[in-house]
Amino acid sequence: MTIYRERLWASPWVFLSTALVIPASLLVFLPINRIAGVIVAIALYAACVAILIATSPVVEVTSEHFAAGRARLPLEFVGAAQGFEGDEATLERGQRLDARAWLLIRGWISPVVTVQVTDANDPTPYWLVSTRRPGELVKALAEARAQHSRS
Known part of the structure; x- marks a missing residue:
């Protein structure tokens, strides 16, 4: 029987600062292809958020x-x-x-x-x-x- 449970999520500022991967990847990929740049930027941010969520430990x-x-x-x-x-x-x-x-x-x-x-x-x-x-x-x-x- 579980008496107490808490997932140690990252704070909102961590998710917000992770969004800096978006302009960084846009700077790299926009000169090559705009659509690819946007897709890569969104995919990288989503992957970073998924990693933060998946690795959040539980107490x-x-x-x-x-x-x-x-x-x-x-x-x-x-x-x-x-x-x-x-x-x-x-x-x-x-x-x-x-x-x-x-x-x-x-x-x-x-x-x-x-x-x-x-x-x-x-x-x-x-x-x-x-x-x-x-x-x-x-x-x-x-x-x-x-x-x-x-x-």
């Missing part, structure tokens, strides 16, 4: 695991979670970052959540995950851990 909490992108952490190894926004999030991604931490961060998403890893055999102390809704993710992790410990 998910289920009744059995916490997933961030392709990585999965069973709930039995999920420790305390804490959300950070603004300057605190910047510090977590920078000065306070442990080099052993597992990261799923996106530059266009400022808030982050740290999730402690309680597996003694795992050298990773915590996961640092970007999220637009840190409060909801922390709450979902606490709820999932509580349900898992009861079962």
Whole structure:
């Protein structure tokens, strides 16, 4: 059962800046053929958008695991979670970052959540995950851990 799910879409400004591929390809192909230039420009922009969408990772909490992108952490190894926004999030991604931490961060998403890893055999102390809704993710992790410990 899925308790929380969020796809880390790129921000609108990323899609807008990707549109710069249109004039760039027009500059290259218009001198050769106008129709080909327009078709190539549209196709390249569509391909860039498709790649951005297809590679957007999913953060998910289920009744059995916490997933961030392709990585999965069973709930039995999920420790305390804490959300950070603004300057605190910047510090977590920078000065306070442990080099052993597992990261799923996106530059266009400022808030982050740290999730402690309680597996003694795992050298990773915590996961640092970007999220637009840190409060909801922390709450979902606490709820999932509580349900898992009861079962």
